[in-house]
Amino acid sequence: MDKPVFEPKIVAFLCNWCSYAGADLAGVSRIQYPPNIRVIRVPCSGRINPLYIVKALQQGADGVLVSGCHPGDCHYISGNLFARRKFALLKKFLEQLGVEPERIRFSWVSAAEGVRFAQIIEKVTNDLRTRGPLPYFRKDPAQWELPL
Amino acid sequence: MKLELESGSGSILRREDLNRFLNLLQGSNDLYGPTRVQGRHEIRRITAPEQLDTRYANLAMSPKSLFLPQTETLFTFATGNRKTSPAAARAGSGRNILFGVRPCDAMAITFLDRIFSGEDYRDPRYAARRASLIVITLACTVPDPTCFCTTVDCAPDSEIGADVILFELPAYYLVKPVTRAGRDVLEAAASLLTGATRNDWDEKHRSAQNARQSLRHGFDPNRLTAKLGDFQAPYWEKLHRECLGCGVCTYLCPTCYCFDITDETIKSRGRRIRTWDSCMFPRFTQHASGHNPRPTQKERTRQRILHKFNYALKSHGRKLCVGCGRCIAFCPVGIDIRSVLKEIVES
Amino acid sequence: MKRPATEIAAIARELLAAGKIDLFIGYRQTSSPVRTTPCFLTPHDDVTRLVWNGFCSNNLAVYLTRMMGRKRIRVGVVAKGCDSRSIANLIRENQISREALVIVGMACPGMLDVAKVRAKLADPGIEKVEEIDGQVIVSSKGAIRSLARTDCLYDGCIGCRHPTPTVVDRLVGAAAPDRKSPVLDSTVRDFLVRPRAERWQIFESELAKCIRCHACRNACPNCYCQECFAEQTSPEWLSASNDMSNTLLYHIGRILHQAGRCVECGACARACPANVNLGLFTRLLADEVRERFAFESGISPEQPGLLSTFNADDRQEFMTEPE
Numbered sequence: 001m002d003k004p005v006f007e008p009k010i011v012a013f014l015c016n017w018c019s020y021a022g023a024d025l026a027g028v029s030r031i032q033y034p035p036n037i038r039v040i041r042v043p044c045s046g047r048i049n050p051l052y053i054v055k056a057l058q059q060g061a062d063g064v065l066v067s068g069c070h071p072g073d074c075h076y077i078s079g080n081l082f083a084r085r086k087f088a089l090l091k092k093f094l095e096q097l098g099v100e101p102e103r104i105r106f107s108w109v110s111a112a113e114g115v116r117f118a119q120i121i122e123k124v125t126n127d128l129r130t131r132g133p134l135p136y137f138r139k140d141p142a143q144w145e146l147p148l
Numbered sequence: 149m150k151l152e153l154e155s156g157s158g159s160i161l162r163r164e165d166l167n168r169f170l171n172l173l174q175g176s177n178d179l180y181g182p183t184r185v186q187g188r189h190e191i192r193r194i195t196a197p198e199q200l201d202t203r204y205a206n207l208a209m210s211p212k213s214l215f216l217p218q219t220e221t222l223f224t225f226a227t228g229n230r231k232t233s234p235a236a237a238r239a240g241s242g243r244n245i246l247f248g249v250r251p252c253d254a255m256a257i258t259f260l261d262r263i264f265s266g267e268d269y270r271d272p273r274y275a276a277r278r279a280s281l282i283v284i285t286l287a288c289t290v291p292d293p294t295c296f297c298t299t300v301d302c303a304p305d306s307e308i309g310a311d312v313i314l315f316e317l318p319a320y321y322l323v324k325p326v327t328r329a330g331r332d333v334l335e336a337a338a339s340l341l342t343g344a345t346r347n348d349w350d351e352k353h354r355s356a357q358n359a360r361q362s363l364r365h366g367f368d369p370n371r372l373t374a375k376l377g378d379f380q381a382p383y384w385e386k387l388h389r390e391c392l393g394c395g396v397c398t399y400l401c402p403t404c405y406c407f408d409i410t411d412e413t414i415k416s417r418g419r420r421i422r423t424w425d426s427c428m429f430p431r432f433t434q435h436a437s438g439h440n441p442r443p444t445q446k447e448r449t450r451q452r453i454l455h456k457f458n459y460a461l462k463s464h465g466r467k468l469c470v471g472c473g474r475c476i477a478f479c480p481v482g483i484d485i486r487s488v489l490k491e492i493v494e495s
Numbered sequence: 496m497k498r499p500a501t502e503i504a505a506i507a508r509e510l511l512a513a514g515k516i517d518l519f520i521g522y523r524q525t526s527s528p529v530r531t532t533p534c535f536l537t538p539h540d541d542v543t544r545l546v547w548n549g550f551c552s553n554n555l556a557v558y559l560t561r562m563m564g565r566k567r568i569r570v571g572v573v574a575k576g577c578d579s580r581s582i583a584n585l586i587r588e589n590q591i592s593r594e595a596l597v598i599v600g601m602a603c604p605g606m607l608d609v610a611k612v613r614a615k616l617a618d619p620g621i622e623k624v625e626e627i628d629g630q631v632i633v634s635s636k637g638a639i640r641s642l643a644r645t646d647c648l649y650d651g652c653i654g655c656r657h658p659t660p661t662v663v664d665r666l667v668g669a670a671a672p673d674r675k676s677p678v679l680d681s682t683v684r685d686f687l688v689r690p691r692a693e694r695w696q697i698f699e700s701e702l703a704k705c706i707r708c709h710a711c712r713n714a715c716p717n718c719y720c721q722e723c724f725a726e727q728t729s730p731e732w733l734s735a736s737n738d739m740s741n742t743l744l745y746h747i748g749r750i751l752h753q754a755g756r757c758v759e760c761g762a763c764a765r766a767c768p769a770n771v772n773l774g775l776f777t778r779l780l781a782d783e784v785r786e787r788f789a790f791e792s793g794i795s796p797e798q799p800g801l802l803s804t805f806n807a808d809d810r811q812e813f814m815t816e817p818e
Contacts, residue, residue, distance in 0.1 A: 098695025
């Protein structure tokens with residue numbers, strides 16, 4: 001009997017106007033992609049507080065994806081351009097501290113790119129399947145009974 | 149040989165026998181003692197003799213976290229099962245040894261006892277931890293410039309709070325049991341102890357006197373109480389300005405015990421925790437309505453000083469300070485409580 | 496040549512007497528020769544208490560938001576290079592008013608790390624310290640030792656790029672040139688070459704010492720929020736417990752909130768009572784900001800904020816593309 005494959009939990013923050021619509025298009029087009037993502041719809045990728053990403057990892061996510069409109073196409077003109085700076089620093093900082101960079105992902109997906117969305121999810125999920133659960137940082141109830 | 153362990157006579161322990169002495173006392177239990185960690189001295193569980201290091205005036209962190217941990221689980225709960233599981237009051241593995249506590253910190257433990265294991269209230273977890281630790285005080289010979297124990301009714305050779313006390317003399321330690329529990333535990337190390345003489349005690353008194361004399365008072369404690377009666381005194385306006393409200397003084401203070409009780413949850417599970425809190429934090433007195441009776445650092449600094457040097461005197465008969473000097477040494481902006489109190493006395 | 500302390504006192508006296516400021520903030524000595532404490536002077540207070548020496552490490556800008564926030568008072572403040580950059584950042588963020596400030600800038604030779612000084616002595620007790628011509632002369636238990644100043648500086652001061660204040664009204668001492676060459680702290684370099692798992696190990700083991708007193712936050716001039724994210728209950732980012740998960744989140748969050756704002760003054764690391772090597776982790780982010788965006792906080796009160804601006808061609812090599 002095969003060992004069960006580890007299925008990562010991925011939290012996906014998708015901007016309402018582009019990426020969420022792109023994910024929706026993938027669904028309507030019956031494109032298959034791994035069911036590991038838990039979607040959180042936000043108005044714009046610029047809305048995302050970097051701490052949401054960190055908190056998601058703490059609360060049990062094995063990986064986080066943030067996806068927004070392509071630069072120049074943001075529904076709010078420039079939200080994604082502010083977001084790009086924040087994410088660059090967040091990703092680099094956590095990577096320097098020792099978090100695997102493949103656990104924190106950013107992408108641009110437009111409303112017309114159902115196929116692209118599915119491909120990105122496929123890629124991210126397959127990669128995380130090989131990495132296993134996040135080995136540290138998690139809030140762990142097992143540690144709540146403190147020794148003397 | 150039957151050891152004369154009557155109080156007052158004491159025993160001699162050769163300095164090189166300290167490790168063996170502690171191992172004999174520890175038996176099959178745990179030994180917590182001072183060790184050097186990145187240039188500072190902290191209490192850790194000692195598992196190898198070379199860890200032990202007694203070259204310090206005082207430990208960086210007070211030993212209060214052994215009795216009152218920074219975070220303590222009171223009980224755990226989970227949705228769906230409608231039950232709360234109280235965190236077990238660990239009896240610990242028999243009698244563990246806590247060695248290396250200075251007289252100021254040992255006295256501070258007795259203050260905590262009054263709060264957490266006193267007449268009004270007994271915290272079972274605190275009591276269990278307390279009961280499982282034998283306190284071996286290491287008396288002081290060379291105080292730090294920040295020490296001021298004698299100003300607040302403590303002393304470099306105070307025996308309060310100790311089960312056993314060791315006085316450090318040039319060639320050896322003078323060992324004295326202080327409580328019955330201390331006397332009992334010393335039996336295990338009787339083979340290393342020889343009887344002390346009158347000369348040994350004279351030397352100890354001389355050493356303690358030297359230590360006392362090197363301590364600066366900083367302020368006149370006898371005039372302090374009267375001066376602290378005025379809640380609206382003008383000096384409160386100025387005394388708080390440097391204070392960042394960071395809470396380091398309260399967290400490091402061996403007698404500070406204020407705590408907060410909150411819940412921590414993850415998904416369907418949770419625990420209720422008691423954590424250290426500080427009167428220097430704005431949230432300490434924040435009401436749910438949004439009102440805060442101590443809205444600025446002035447009110448909070450006033451409260452800390454009054455609690456420690458006025459209210460505690462009235463409630464417990466003692467100032468809530470043992471003069472360990474950690475608040476002076478670790479204040480990020482160099483506030484010296486002695487100077488603050490001196491300014492109040494002389495105002 | 497006037498001693499700097501005398502010059503500072505003269506300026507303070509002049510400003511207070513002329514009614515140009517309501518409050519002067521400088522340093523005064525404590526009972527210890529290796530510690531100073533902030534000194535607040537109002538008119539009629541004794542300005543001769545003011546000192547200037549290698550132990551004036553506190554960043555006094557931290558008091559400005561509190562002092563100047565609601566009350567419309569005018570403040571004179573002593574500022575080293577790093578302190579002035581904090582001030583520039585606070586002005587840029589509209590927290591304090593430039594017009595209500597008189598900045599007495601000090602050309603800073605770097606501050607002395609007492610732990611480093613003590614480590615070079617046979618006895619940690621220090622009775623007297625004098626700083627003369629690049630040497631630190633320490634009297635300890637009757638013995639006198641002369642130490643090279645450069646051997647006793649704080650790690651953060653060694654790599655300082657801007658020892659001369661960037662925004663200043665009166666400069667005391669000769670302006671030193673900025674150090675443009677990347678004097679990268681060797682501890683940061685050493686950290687980054689380690690394998691990934693080891694880096695996280697180091698991060699965790701350093702932060703295991705944290706007792707969640709928040710002194711780092713309170714000492715930081717940039718942390719002026721009335722309600723810190725660490726204390727928010729709705730949403731609750733972290734609980735009060737000091738287990739690793741919460742402690743890590745607190746520090747990651749606080750350092751991220753400094754992105755593009757941190758001036759690397761080292762106040763957080765010095766404030767920590769538990770000896771957590773905060774400077775290492777704050778400098779990681781500051782270095783990345785410099786490297787990726789060629790940006791440094793606090794150079795001018797008029798400069799744009801890092802995260803409140805963008806460039807159309809900001810690097811995005813980190814984005815994920817399908818195969």
